Amino acid sequence: MELASDEHEEGAGPSTGSSDELEGYKIVTYSFDKYEIKLKLTLSNEFKEIIEVKINKDFLSYKQKVTPSGYHDVDQFYREDVD
Amino acid sequence: MFYQKELEKVLRFGDVLRGYISSIPNVKGPISKAQNQNNDYTIDISHPQFSVVITPCCSIGEKMISLTPLIKLKSKFYSNPYFVEDMTRINLKMDPKQATPPEEWVKLSPGEQTRRLEESNTYALVEFFVYEKHDIFPKYTIDSKKLGKFETYYYMIDFRNIYRLNCDAILNPIQAPLEAKCLQLSVKTRSELRGKIASYYSRTPKEDYILQEV
Numbered sequence: 402m403e404l405a406s407d408e409h410e411e412g413a414g415p416s417t418g419s420s421d422e423l424e425g426y427k428i429v430t431y432s433f434d435k436y437e438i439k440l441k442l443t444l445s446n447e448f449k450e451i452i453e454v455k456i457n458k459d460f461l462s463y464k465q466k467v468t469p470s471g472y473h474d475v476d477q478f479y480r481e482d483v484d
Numbered sequence: 485m486f487y488q489k490e491l492e493k494v495l496r497f498g499d500v501l502r503g504y505i506s507s508i509p510n511v512k513g514p515i516s517k518a519q520n521q522n523n524d525y526t527i528d529i530s531h532p533q534f535s536v537v538i539t540p541c542c543s544i545g546e547k548m549i550s551l552t553p554l555i556k557l558k559s560k561f562y563s564n565p566y567f568v569e570d571m572t573r574i575n576l577k578m579d580p581k582q583a584t585p586p587e588e589w590v591k592l593s594p595g596e597q598t599r600r601l602e603e604s605n606t607y608a609l610v611e612f613f614v615y616e617k618h619d620i621f622p623k624y625t626i627d628s629k630k631l632g633k634f635e636t637y638y639y640m641i642d643f644r645n646i647y648r649l650n651c652d653a654i655l656n657p658i659q660a661p662l663e664a665k666c667l668q669l670s671v672k673t674r675s676e677l678r679g680k681i682a683s684y685y686s687r688t689p690k691e692d693y694i695l696q697e698v
Binding site: 471472473476478480481 | 558560563564580588600606686687688
């Protein structure tokens with residue numbers, strides 16, 4: 402399964418944890434299936450370690466957004482007040 | 485064939501009836517005795533020309549029945565050429581592009597189009613079921629921005645309008661005032677109505693998908 406597109410960088414340099422450990426590194430969060438994985442990367446994107454794996458409880462993750470609802474949500478196109 | 489040619493001497497799910505009233509209770513909010521609030525209520529009584537039986541065939545009886553009035557189509561439905569060709573297509577499963585007016589489809593972002601295409605072949609406008617035109621129905625005027633004014637005989641039901649009616653004469657599907665029965669759906673159409681109303685009640689909200697996943 403491909404990594405979801407809602408990955409984001411938390412920025413280079415120290416933000417959380419030990420500043421010694423994060424000097425010259427960055428933390429990147431990837432959504433993978435129902436998991437959210439925090440990776441430690443060098444500034445040139447080399448993988449160093451997995452910092453955290455947790456269940457992604459984001460209300461509208463990528464996968465949840467594309468989960469078929471079982472019907473076509475088209476009511477907005479047929480409202481009389483927008484005719 | 486949308487309607488059965490010969491009416492059976494029995495009340496069936498989807499039958500069109502004449503002569504029954506409709507009632508809608510109105511409140512401002514839940515009545516609270518403690519705070520003496522929202523104690524006012526009204527009940528709107530109307531006499532729709534035609535009502536549709538929504539009680540499943542096997543459950544009709546015990547002096548009660550669930551009905552919903554036949555109402556006019558929304559003019560906006562005519563913004564979709566796929567529906568204009570045959571309004572009863574609203575009753576059936578369709579693909580995402582067929583469900584969307586073309587001018588609205590092209591406005592959607594590629595990502596949103598992809599998301600909608602994931603839905604594949606399923607229902608749209610899930611609250612509605614269109615009744616094919618028939619001679620007994622009075623024609624009325626649709627005022628469509630796209631097509632202008634024209635007359636139609638199509639009617640529909642809205643599942644959100646369903647109400648219960650007590651009627652002493654309805655003892656079971658056979659011992660009932662059958663003189664009120666005007667039209668009966670064909671077996672195929674009745675199955676389509678059953679499928680669509682089941683879908684209306686069986687939709688799972690996205691929040692529940694999430695809970696099932698975690």
